[in-house]
Amino acid sequence: MEEVVNQLEALSLSNDKRRVKGQRKGKKKKHGNSRARDDHTVVIRGNKQRLKTSHHKNMPQFYDSAKTLGIFHDHKLYEMNRMDLFPQLKDPIAHIAKSTPAEKTQLVRPFLGISLYENHDKYSPMTAKELDTTEACSTYLDQYENSHGQKYGEDRDFVIVTARHHMIDLAILPFSRQFTNVNLLCAYTPGNLLEISQDPADNTNDKVGVNTDNPILKKICFSGFALEDILTESANDEERNPTFLIVENEIANTRLLMRCEIDAYNPITSHYTELKCYAKYNFGNPNHRRKLLKSWIQTGVIPTTDIVIGVRDTESGCLQDVRCYNRNLLYNKLISKSLPRCDSELNYDPAISVVWYRSLINTLTTTIASLLDKFGRDEPQLFSIKVDNNCNIRIEHRQNPN
């Protein structure tokens, strides 16, 4: 907790001096100062260099407490006993988590050499809309209200509802390349509900990842789907529609309700498994370390998730190796003293991502609370949130939310 406070001290609150045209009707602009202040926007300047942590023996957590609440598949909500809805890690791979290195070599062998590039055109990625829909969480909220006769998390300062990937994009920001921004919208519904989604005006991601125009990059991206096909089996192998876990995280007096896509369930360990397909990697390479850190962050909002990495030969697309990490092991590898230091990249210290993320949640909620005090809590309000890789945070109250 102390680190969170330090980080908050490092962030100095100041109003944006930029002038915005078209002030809200009925709101008098303050003229006391010759430089008109835009009272719709708050900018918090980041201080990345102050985001330092002391050495952590114990792995820090992104949340104070976490719970899994439901499963969402094909537009329907299920109870937590329907693990069969997730793709199941195939038996030999499921055993890797608990095996010795020699056993592991045996278990992995049948999968090596399989092509991850074949039939790559049969896979279709989620559309932008599918990626961002709040259907899973809103279905859960409706059901909660019906069965409990009260609103979910009504005693909390805020309930943030979102897809996990938005929170991951924010948590990785201090380690992201220069000029990286995350642009989100935050819709407030009277009560305490904040729904965070992609800002549709932000199309910087339209041509990256699976949506790339580059055929080679496309193959590489689709190798991730091929890996899921090879390492898992589903009750209905033809459709393979994604299955989501609905997860609750508590951070101070804020509750987050997140929709998380689950790649696989491991019936042997009863852990969820995040599958990654990487080219041959090593922890000494800064770009590889960032990717490994992102996997650690991504799995950090669900209590028990392991990471299985399929290593492909990028030339031939063949599976070369399968490696398994639990979050503790990956954490210890990322903070290993034997790695070359990357001070300009905050040494890819996972503990720093936790400090940053928790302070960010605090900054977002306190700033939005103060803007709501100004613009009213009794009607819906819309905010845009912009955060950059220098940890600058800009929150703007949008006029005319419709």
Ligand SMILES: [Mn+2]
């Ligand atoms: Mn994955």
